Amino acid sequence: MKRVTILVAALLLLCASATAAEPRHDIHFPDIPGCHTLKCDFHTHTVFSDGNVWPTVRIDEAWREGLDAIALTDHIEYQPHREDVPTNHSRPCELAAGRARELGILLIRGAEITRDTPPGHHNAIFLDDIDRLAKEDFFAVFDTAQKQGAFVFWNHPGWQGLEAGKWGEAQQTLLDKKQLHGIEICNGDSYYEYAHQLALDKGLTLVGNSDIHDPSPELQPTPEHHRTLTLVFARERNLESLHDALRAGRTAVWQKNRLIGNENELSAMFSACVRVNPPHHRSGNRMWVAIDNRGELEIELERIDETVRPARFVLAPLATTLVRFEASPELRAQGLPYRTANFLTGPAKPLNVKLVIPGD
Amino acid sequence: MKRVTILVAALLLLCASATAAEPRHDIHFPDIPGCHTLKCDFHTHTVFSDGNVWPTVRIDEAWREGLDAIALTDHIEYQPHREDVPTNHSRPCELAAGRARELGILLIRGAEITRDTPPGHHNAIFLDDIDRLAKEDFFAVFDTAQKQGAFVFWNHPGWQGLEAGKWGEAQQTLLDKKQLHGIEICNGDSYYEYAHQLALDKGLTLVGNSDIHDPSPELQPTPEHHRTLTLVFARERNLESLHDALRAGRTAVWQKNRLIGNENELSAMFSACVRVNPPHHRSGNRMWVAIDNRGELEIELERIDETVRPARFVLAPLATTLVRFEASPELRAQGLPYRTANFLTGPAKPLNVKLVIPGD
Amino acid sequence: MKRVTILVAALLLLCASATAAEPRHDIHFPDIPGCHTLKCDFHTHTVFSDGNVWPTVRIDEAWREGLDAIALTDHIEYQPHREDVPTNHSRPCELAAGRARELGILLIRGAEITRDTPPGHHNAIFLDDIDRLAKEDFFAVFDTAQKQGAFVFWNHPGWQGLEAGKWGEAQQTLLDKKQLHGIEICNGDSYYEYAHQLALDKGLTLVGNSDIHDPSPELQPTPEHHRTLTLVFARERNLESLHDALRAGRTAVWQKNRLIGNENELSAMFSACVRVNPPHHRSGNRMWVAIDNRGELEIELERIDETVRPARFVLAPLATTLVRFEASPELRAQGLPYRTANFLTGPAKPLNVKLVIPGD
Amino acid sequence: MKRVTILVAALLLLCASATAAEPRHDIHFPDIPGCHTLKCDFHTHTVFSDGNVWPTVRIDEAWREGLDAIALTDHIEYQPHREDVPTNHSRPCELAAGRARELGILLIRGAEITRDTPPGHHNAIFLDDIDRLAKEDFFAVFDTAQKQGAFVFWNHPGWQGLEAGKWGEAQQTLLDKKQLHGIEICNGDSYYEYAHQLALDKGLTLVGNSDIHDPSPELQPTPEHHRTLTLVFARERNLESLHDALRAGRTAVWQKNRLIGNENELSAMFSACVRVNPPHHRSGNRMWVAIDNRGELEIELERIDETVRPARFVLAPLATTLVRFEASPELRAQGLPYRTANFLTGPAKPLNVKLVIPGD
Numbered sequence A, B, C, D: 001m002k003r004v005t006i007l008v009a010a011l012l013l014l015c016a017s018a019t020a021a022e023p024r025h026d027i028h029f030p031d032i033p034g035c036h037t038l039k040c041d042f043h044t045h046t047v048f049s050d051g052n053v054w055p056t057v058r059i060d061e062a063w064r065e066g067l068d069a070i071a072l073t074d075h076i077e078y079q080p081h082r083e084d085v086p087t088n089h090s091r092p093c094e095l096a097a098g099r100a101r102e103l104g105i106l107l108i109r110g111a112e113i114t115r116d117t118p119p120g121h122h123n124a125i126f127l128d129d130i131d132r133l134a135k136e137d138f139f140a141v142f143d144t145a146q147k148q149g150a151f152v153f154w155n156h157p158g159w160q161g162l163e164a165g166k167w168g169e170a171q172q173t174l175l176d177k178k179q180l181h182g183i184e185i186c187n188g189d190s191y192y193e194y195a196h197q198l199a200l201d202k203g204l205t206l207v208g209n210s211d212i213h214d215p216s217p218e219l220q221p222t223p224e225h226h227r228t229l230t231l232v233f234a235r236e237r238n239l240e241s242l243h244d245a246l247r248a249g250r251t252a253v254w255q256k257n258r259l260i261g262n263e264n265e266l267s268a269m270f271s272a273c274v275r276v277n278p279p280h281h282r283s284g285n286r287m288w289v290a291i292d293n294r295g296e297l298e299i300e301l302e303r304i305d306e307t308v309r310p311a312r313f314v315l316a317p318l319a320t321t322l323v324r325f326e327a328s329p330e331l332r333a334q335g336l337p338y339r340t341a342n343f344l345t346g347p348a349k350p351l352n353v354k355l356v357i358p359g360d
Helices: A002-015 A055-064 A091-103 A138-147 A169-176 A193-202 A239-247 A263-273 A329-334 B002-015 B055-064 B091-103 B138-147 B169-176 B193-202 B239-247 B263-273 B329-334 C002-015 C055-064 C091-103 C138-147 C169-176 C193-202 C239-247 C263-273 C329-334 D002-015 D055-064 D091-103 D138-147 D169-176 D193-202 D239-247 D263-273 D329-334
Strands: A036-041 A069-072 A106-114 A121-125 A151-154 A182-187 A205-209 A229-234 A251-255 A258-261 A274-276 A281-283 A286-293 A299-303 A312-315 A319-326 A336-346 A349-355 B036-041 B069-072 B106-114 B121-125 B151-154 B182-187 B205-209 B229-234 B251-255 B258-261 B274-276 B281-283 B286-293 B299-303 B312-315 B319-326 B336-346 B349-355 C036-041 C069-072 C106-114 C121-125 C151-154 C182-187 C205-209 C229-234 C251-255 C258-261 C274-276 C281-283 C286-293 C299-303 C312-315 C319-326 C336-346 C349-355 D036-041 D069-072 D106-114 D121-125 D151-154 D182-187 D205-209 D229-234 D251-255 D258-261 D274-276 D281-283 D286-293 D299-303 D312-315 D319-326 D336-346 D349-355
Touching: A036 A239, A055 A069, A055 A091, A069 A091, A091 A106, A091 D286, A091 D319, A106 A138, A106 A239, A121 A138, A138 A151, A138 A169, A151 A205, A151 A239, A182 A193, A182 A251, A193 A205, A193 A336, A205 A251, A205 A258, A229 A239, A251 A263, A258 A263, A263 A274, A263 A336, A263 A349, A274 A349, A286 D091, A299 A349, A312 A319, A319 D091, A329 A336, B036 B239, B055 B069, B055 B091, B069 B091, B091 B106, B091 C286, B091 C319, B106 B138, B106 B239, B121 B138, B138 B151, B138 B169, B151 B205, B151 B239, B182 B193, B182 B251, B193 B205, B193 B336, B205 B251, B205 B258, B229 B239, B251 B263, B258 B263, B263 B274, B263 B336, B263 B349, B274 B349, B286 C091, B299 B349, B312 B319, B319 C091, B329 B336, C036 C239, C055 C069, C055 C091, C069 C091, C091 C106, C106 C138, C106 C239, C121 C138, C138 C151, C138 C169, C151 C239, C182 C193, C182 C251, C193 C205, C193 C336, C205 C251, C205 C258, C229 C239, C251 C263, C258 C263, C263 C274, C263 C336, C263 C349, C274 C349, C299 C349, C312 C319, C329 C336, D036 D239, D055 D069, D055 D091, D069 D091, D091 D106, D106 D138, D106 D239, D121 D138, D138 D151, D138 D169, D151 D205, D151 D239, D182 D193, D182 D251, D193 D205, D193 D336, D205 D251, D205 D258, D229 D239, D251 D263, D258 D263, D263 D274, D263 D336, D263 D349, D274 D349, D299 D349, D312 D319, D329 D336
Parallel strands: A036 A069, A069 A106, A151 A182, A182 A205, A258 A336, B036 B069, B069 B106, B151 B182, B182 B205, B258 B336, C036 C069, C069 C106, C151 C182, C182 C205, C258 C336, D036 D069, D069 D106, D151 D182, D182 D205, D258 D336
Antiparallel strands: A036 A229, A106 A121, A121 A151, A205 A229, A229 A251, A251 A258, A274 A286, A281 A286, A286 A319, A299 A312, A299 A336, A336 A349, B036 B229, B106 B121, B121 B151, B205 B229, B229 B251, B251 B258, B274 B286, B281 B286, B286 B319, B299 B312, B299 B336, B336 B349, C036 C229, C106 C121, C121 C151, C205 C229, C229 C251, C251 C258, C274 C286, C281 C286, C286 C319, C299 C312, C299 C336, C336 C349, D036 D229, D106 D121, D121 D151, D205 D229, D229 D251, D251 D258, D274 D286, D281 D286, D286 D319, D299 D312, D299 D336, D336 D349
């Protein structure tokens, strides 16, 4: 109808503001040697399953919050809004694609394969055709996902308690068939320590996501309160590289005030975040040293060697901290030995670092 | 299917947190003598027309942001999501009703009657049955709204420019038929000064709303950045009183750092917000006086009488400001004469106030 | 010299701004029945001992941060700035008095009696003449303070470690002579649990202070980060009533996210802060209840009775929280039994409360 | 006395925290080609004249707020605290030097030569011996400053009104004798537009300072509220280079939401702050372009050519903004012509820029 056409034109005009979106604020985790550090959320919902926002909102949020990539992963089997929004598995990505292109967000087609626990919920991402996964038979679903080249991870293993979330036959079968590639060790504010150990034991990629259903709050993130994300260390900033890095296990999970990952990537990230400057001043074995922290973590360092001072210090995020070190020339030559639980290489296993003071 | 039933149970369990919602933060505009000051938004959208959130989100936002009442007013004629969310005018309120009851939010069934400009868009609120308004004939729609006892206001008169937004035949006809009761002098960050004058000339109730389509940002509101609202001065905190107050024109619009309304209510609100305390100290005609501002406005006061000091001062919101007054005993006896553009009784017409210093 | 006189006039003119101070922000702890809740800091320093600000700055800070009373308590014996600021014990209060009068801050003349540990440091406040306390003999100093009617408390008993801070002969002697009346159980971010027990055992008034040396940061206070203060429950807002209340032990210490005090005052303060509203909605034994928290604490409540739900909930400060209770009619009739560690009546001893739901 | 020695030791121990200062937050103005961008305040006071803090506080503030250099410039002739802090012109820098060395702050010895207006106040910085400037004869003071190699600027020319602040005989004489090198076009929140023109006419270096007397508020700076500073574009980060750059006029003043300077440096700073990225998406003459703003300014751009879209847009500070451009291929080839009043090359004279879209 002509009237509606005019209406649409008028309403579009209303939206044609000079700038097409809210400002985007970087998440400050620098690149590491050889890799881009992509900030990703692989578990989000929209009104097409049990989420409460239109798919484009997830793209706007991703832009605003500094994400590089996002997967829309509506439940295949759980559709509480079906009466008002008839099931249509391909629509969330179709609707969001234009906005993602304009904003430069890498958009990943995904789905949540939803079963009672056990075996629980699993996300398949990088899918071609979600409709084909809408099957009764559990293992047939994963066969299909595999044919589409999907990356599959087990979601929130502990959300119904430790017993329910144990590694089960289903997971072992999927692993044996190379149909399970990752595990969500963090989901929102929950961290499943035993799932972290499982990941190490079974060789699964570490994943952490928001599992967001409501609109994302536009609050200024702090070290303790922010969206839980997966950092992916990818050769390039594109979907193919991202997928490759996931397969290769090059990830770290950012949850609360910590990064959880493998020693290699965490060491590289620590070095990329923390710059120790030449001392401002010295007096005997004492040195006044400014240390830059270019990352989002409030990093707490504890000495390993009892002869070093201070015993403990904290590096505020995105700031420079003055530390008054005291250490023997021998220790300074090797690097001052500290450990930091903000970088976790295994359950309760802090990263060890050596701080070299330049020009010493 | 049994499986889905169990799933639903499990997912509901997940949501059964100890506290059922985010904290609610008051909007600080005190009650005035004889009336509750209800904070209301009469113009909001959901996925059921061109909004981007599920209806319950509007209730959660209203709770969190300290609103008392909210109208869901999806477009009747403009349904860009129709392909995915088939038209169903009564659903937004049906879906939101339970959440509104739990959170104690007054929920109003409304609709936006959407035509090209002129005559433009109008909201009808307090409707019984929106389906009956889905008619081709413009005036027939308003006849129906009138039969349902709706309160009707003209939306954003200026959003397509001054010429397009002029008072037209349509509006005059509706007014003559007592089918037009209010006018949106503020819509989001826009204030239509000429519409304000129209309201005064035609005896229309002043209304200001967000016209929100996206999720509401959870940012800490400031005097300059907050949701545009209508304050309604109602005898009781219920829908009937609210409707009565709207009919009686007992409203004020809170937009940016100002309240726009009638002199009666604005004077009462100024007195409710601003408390002048007995002087801490005196010296001749000088007095050191602490003034409490219990409201959300950053109030700027300018002297009317040239002999008073200071010439100008500012009362920070929700804070106490120390002012060093200097005035003759005669003026102090009458009250110190100031004006404030933060309280607007007409276009460019600031409220005049007299500050009486107690115990003087 | 004339020139300087003119200069002074000109510079004073520069300062004669319309408003004579930064805005003051209330500390939200309501009055309790029969008493004003005065927010007090009894331990602060200026350039006249080892502090880094001019005495008037302490008054400006007190105003801005919502304090009612402040004591300037420069060290008598420790004067590291003496070379530049010759010792003059009476000057800090002389210099600050005018500003305190203008801003309505209750200013208390005090001093820190500074000895090695043991016996450590003690503050004497409400002094007439500090010079008379500048004596070599430890006990003679306290005799003089007593003659002047001072209120005396032991400062930061644990700042040099537990051993050094033990109750000693000196303290016992002072107590026996009625020359020791209070004890600083909190000093800045430190809480001395054993000193809290000492206070209960010896009948000493609980005191908590900032012991501030540098300028006070103008940051927005949060439940975890704020100036440590003593709340004094005084009949009137004047120095005499404040002194009486200190003698009578009617205080509570606000440090981090807790109030530490006697059960009487803490119960009254809990009731003044927490208002339980009539339920928005009921369904069987379930009730949706909005609870207002008008205080600065983020209050965590834990059930005492296993049959009540929720097991635990949190009331955000200066906000309203919706809680979904579930309890038998019998329990509801008695009040729902919870405990809260944010109100501490002894070391590790949380306050028990009963929540009565109105109109139930 | 032995006792005091021990006391001092104990109190010093108390201060020996692991980290020796608050975190430092960068001021984000990047370096420009060939120069470091040093953030400097050349006008501050301490208790040694009419300021309210101990000299070390100015160093702590400078560190915390991301400054590179600071001058202590107490009044020579105006000493309102003299009764308590006897005049000693060299002490502020002596007292602050150790802290400056530890924190790596460039500390400049300065003084404010204080006379009635006219001729008003002048700062001399980089002095060897302030005592020698304490003379009755106005011009003799500047002769002495010149002998010491000082950089001299006229302070806040307009603070006593336009008439009083006019360029006078005194200033002309000093200029002729090469004893006046700069002019404070901004002092705190004041900007003297005519002084800006004077600077251009007379070839004076642009200077802007805080003239701070009270403690610096520790608030998070915003584009509109921050400490007024001089950016100095120096070859190296040391006092000599800084002095050279001042002599050469390589400065810009950061006040409120603008940088005021010469076209050369402002152009370089604009380019250093604003990075235009390759378009995310194109459609005909439309391009969706992400623009990074790495600086502290909220930059507003207005088109010069009427055929470009948008007519106006805003780049949020330290964020990325998406802009939807529309321009002919010819214009795109030349760079899109915009102007920005946030970069001011003369009174009311905005900087013109050309935005080149890479890969276009």
